[in-house]
Amino acid sequence: MAYKYELDPERCKGCGLCTAVCPKKVLDMADKVNSKGYFPAYQKNPGDCVFCTTCCMMCPDVAITISETEAA
Ligand code: SF4
Numbered sequence: 001m002a003y004k005y006e007l008d009p010e011r012c013k014g015c016g017l018c019t020a021v022c023p024k025k026v027l028d029m030a031d032k033v034n035s036k037g038y039f040p041a042y043q044k045n046p047g048d049c050v051f052c053t054t055c056c057m058m059c060p061d062v063a064i065t066i067s068e069t070e071a072a
């Protein structure tokens with residue numbers, strides 16, 4: 001099974017919750033603001049993501065989506 005991870009920087013308000021809960025320390029905060037003036041989270045270490053969905057469940061702004069993709 002393959003998964004696709006998407007974090008919409010425009011929905012993110014930079015609360016940092018996802019970076020705090022990620023068990024693999026995948027996420028970090030960007031150093032450039034989005035159009036609303038927030039520093040959005042991003043996957044700094046995407047190769048370490050285990051698609052546990054913890055960050056998705058924690059995000060109050062539903063900025064993160066993990067979806068199944070068809071296996072190659
Ligand atoms: S899905 Fe899990 S491992 Fe991947 S970034 Fe989110 S909390 Fe971290």
Ligand code: SF4
Pocket residue numbers: 007011012013014015016017018019040041058059060061062063064
């Ligand atoms: S939990 Fe959501 S709103 Fe907060 S920093 Fe992460 S992606 Fe952005």
